[in-house]
Amino acid sequence: MVADAGRAQGALPIKTKLANALKSKGGDLKLVAYIMAGHPSAKRSIDVGKRLAASGIAAIEIGIPHSDPLADGPVIQRAGQAALQHGMTVAGALEVAAGVAKEGVPVVLMTYINPVLAYDPRKFAAEASQAGVAGVIVPDLPIEEAEPVSGWLRSASLDTVFMVAPTTQPDRIATICSHSSGFVYCVTVTGITGVRKDLPAGMTEMFAEVKKHTSLPVAAGFGISRQEHMKALRGHVDAAVVGSAIVDEIDRAGDGVALVRELLKACR
Amino acid sequence: MSRSTLTHPVDGRFGAFGGQYVPETLMSALRELEDMWHEAKADPQFQLELAGHRRAFVGRPTPLYAAGRLSEHFGGAHIHLKREDLCHTGAHKLNNAVGQALLAVRMGKKRVIAETGAGQHGVATATVSARFGLDCTVYMGTEDMRRQSMNVRRMKLLGAEVVEVKSGSKTLKDATTEAIRDWVTNVRTTHYIIGSVVGPHPYPEMVRDLQRVIGDEARDQYLSLDGKLPDVVVACVGGGSNAIGMFTAFLDDRDVVLIGVEAAGKGIRTGEHAASLVGGRPGVLHGSYSYVLQDGDGQILPTHSISAGLDYPGVGPEHSFLRDIERVEYVAVTDKEALAAFKLCTRLEGIMPALEPSHAIHHAGVIARELGPGGRILVCLSGRGDKDMDSVDGG
Numbered sequence A: 001m002v003a004d005a006g007r008a009q010g011a012l013p014i015k016t017k018l019a020n021a022l023k024s025k026g027g028d029l030k031l032v033a034y035i036m037a038g039h040p041s042a043k044r045s046i047d048v049g050k051r052l053a054a055s056g057i058a059a060i061e062i063g064i065p066h067s068d069p070l071a072d073g074p075v076i077q078r079a080g081q082a083a084l085q086h087g088m089t090v091a092g093a094l095e096v097a098a099g100v101a102k103e104g105v106p107v108v109l110m111t112y113i114n115p116v117l118a119y120d121p122r123k124f125a126a127e128a129s130q131a132g133v134a135g136v137i138v139p140d141l142p143i144e145e146a147e148p149v150s151g152w153l154r155s156a157s158l159d160t161v162f163m164v165a166p167t168t169q170p171d172r173i174a175t176i177c178s179h180s181s182g183f184v185y186c187v188t189v190t191g192i193t194g195v196r197k198d199l200p201a202g203m204t205e206m207f208a209e210v211k212k213h214t215s216l217p218v219a220a221g222f223g224i225s226r227q228e229h230m231k232a233l234r235g236h237v238d239a240a241v242v243g244s245a246i247v248d249e250i251d252r253a254g255d256g257v258a259l260v261r262e263l264l265k266a267c268r
Numbered sequence B: 001m002s003r004s005t006l007t008h009p010v011d012g013r014f015g016a017f018g019g020q021y022v023p024e025t026l027m028s029a030l031r032e033l034e035d036m037w038h039e040a041k042a043d044p045q046f047q048l049e050l051a052g053h054r055r056a057f058v059g060r061p062t063p064l065y066a067a068g069r070l071s072e073h074f075g076g077a078h079i080h081l082k083r084e085d086l087c088h089t090g091a092h093k094l095n096n097a098v099g100q101a102l103l104a105v106r107m108g109k110k111r112v113i114a115e116t117g118a119g120q121h122g123v124a125t126a127t128v129s130a131r132f133g134l135d136c137t138v139y140m141g142t143e144d145m146r147r148q149s150m151n152v153r154r155m156k157l158l159g160a161e162v163v164e165v166k167s168g169s170k171t172l173k174d175a176t177t178e179a180i181r182d183w184v185t186n187v188r189t190t191h192y193i194i195g196s197v198v199g200p201h202p203y204p205e206m207v208r209d210l211q212r213v214i215g216d217e218a219r220d221q222y223l224s225l226d227g228k229l230p231d232v233v234v235a236c237v238g239g240g241s242n243a244i245g246m247f248t249a250f251l252d253d254r255d256v257v258l259i260g261v262e263a264a265g266k267g268i269r270t271g272e273h274a275a276s277l278v279g280g281r282p283g284v285l286h287g288s289y290s291y292v293l294q295d296g297d298g299q300i301l302p303t304h305s306i307s308a309g310l311d312y313p314g315v316g317p318e319h320s321f322l323r324d325i326e327r328v329e330y331v332a333v334t335d336k337e338a339l340a341a342f343k344l345c346t347r348l349e350g351i352m353p354a355l356e357p358s359h360a361i362h363h364a365g366v367i368a369r370e371l372g373p374g375g376r377i378l379v380c381l382s383g384r385g386d387k388d389m390d391s392v393d394g395g
Helices: A015-024 A044-052 A074-085 A089-103 A112-121 A123-130 A149-155 A170-179 A204-211 A226-231 A244-251 A257-266 B004-005 B024-041 B044-058 B068-073 B093-107 B120-132 B141-149 B149-157 B170-186 B202-213 B213-226 B242-252 B318-323 B335-349 B354-373 B385-395
Strands: A030-036 A059-063 A107-110 A135-137 A159-161 A185-186 A218-221 A239-240 B064-066 B078-085 B113-118 B135-141 B161-165 B190-192 B232-236 B257-265 B282-284 B288-292 B328-334 B376-381
Touching: A015 A030, A015 A059, A030 A044, A030 A074, A030 A089, A030 A244, A030 A257, A030 B113, A044 A059, A044 A089, A044 A244, A059 A074, A059 A089, A074 A244, A074 B232, A089 A107, A089 A112, A089 A123, A089 A170, A107 A244, A112 A123, A112 A149, A112 A159, A112 B282, A123 A149, A123 B170, A149 A159, A170 A204, A185 A204, A204 A218, A204 B068, A218 B078, A226 A239, A226 A257, A239 A257, A244 A257, B024 B044, B024 B170, B024 B202, B044 B093, B064 B213, B068 B078, B068 B335, B068 B354, B078 B213, B093 B120, B093 B190, B093 B202, B093 B242, B113 B120, B113 B170, B120 B135, B120 B149, B135 B141, B135 B170, B141 B149, B141 B161, B149 B161, B149 B385, B161 B170, B170 B190, B202 B213, B213 B242, B213 B376, B232 B242, B232 B354, B242 B257, B242 B318, B242 B376, B257 B354, B288 B318, B318 B328, B328 B335, B328 B354, B335 B354, B335 B385, B354 B385
Parallel strands: A030 A059, A030 A239, A059 A107, A107 A135, A135 A159, A185 A218, A218 A239, B078 B376, B113 B135, B113 B190, B135 B161, B232 B257, B232 B376, B257 B328
Antiparallel strands: B064 B078, B282 B288
């Protein structure tokens, strides 16, 4: 996995199913919901995923649990630990993804790199593609380490989504955008996933900078859970990812659909 | 292979191992750290300052000690101990903490964080934080706080906040994960003082550079005895900082056999161990690609060792490289063997080693019996054993 951050990637398909689904139309804000595969059980995560898919979201992110989730806050960490305790595996998460993908809403897998390496990245790419997955996000795989894994994902027609953070230097943003396909993921906060009351004031400048370098849809994630957040994001990004708030609902035996419907009201 | 090819990571890697598998949020901080470290390393003023602190604060150079009665006990081979236990705060960890604290000051960071297992790195970080006026937070697993309670008290007295980590196995791995999460959140104001040669580039290289003083001193001291080098150099390996610190000076001495000793816990076959190089396979943990104890699905496995400092499922990437090119041999020693070596060294030499280097002392005994009289063995005694009273009484 030698660094090739500077390599031009002009041949990337821009108009993937994922990109089309997340591109804002007429100024609306698309919503992406996150669930953890196997939380609280494999069967229930498929049920919840299907219900969310029918609730008006543009895409669904499905997390593959990991023992050491460096980018996640306590809510998603706990969900992952519970999923692992109940026997969730990479193969099991691919089954969950396949079950949810049947609903027709694009499915994006969110996974740390080590489960992918252990599973065999080529096998992972082929099986994810077969499961109907549209794209993959690997939060501990910065562009410097992206190859060869992201190449294998691309070969299997999977989008590889890279992240821009508030700490990302301006000179990296263009390179990250050129590596990304499907969409570009903007991390709104300097920190880990988890609900925040307020989003940082400076985030719209980051969104504008990212938009300069890509025609892909731009999604904002981390900390997003309220109608006010939707209003603050609308017009600046194409989509918002809601994770911990939904996982928290699932923790309380809910499915997050009511929350999604409420948030969607503030998206148009 | 020359020293330069062995010790200079290319693109942040030692062969296939190393790299920067971290969230994007940390990438600019790692780039800054790499630049600042290379700049500081080349700055004579920084080196002068570091040397001054090593002399007057850490207590370097540490002595090389001829362990006569241990030598006799093991059949006559000459065993020498590099006395890192005599460093201020009781272990080699301060070598690294002093260097990184100076770097934090140079970078204008007012807050430092650290992970700790045995508590020695936590104490070292709390100590330099007191010395340089930095805010200090140390992450430590519940299980380690229990078995290393004296070090928890020391850290608090030194003014550090100790955060209990209750997730996962409640030991060093989980403390490290929590520290990284803190860093992701507070990266603009905080420097993360990693305690071993693990983590994303440039940490493995930087911590190695700060610990190599152990081997540089020991090699000179050993040569000054009779002009000859040791046959075998032995050091314990958890993350592997004392071992890398010791081995680096000897990498080009092709006739010197280098042996890293991991924790076999209750035995490799029981699965209850912490021997990543002996019993693991390559994967990503805490930002670098290296040998890792993991299940078939890439989940990190719980570990066991009587020694909190070795109780870690990963290892520094340079060790993985040195293993694969067969420059260093890695073996594993059980809890029981380490405890016996602890007691032996205490009774025969009047030196109470920490449980971590007790693993190395046990293996030095095995090698001594193989070599017989005339054999020459150098052991890194990485820390002292006061902290381990409770574990030893319990064992």
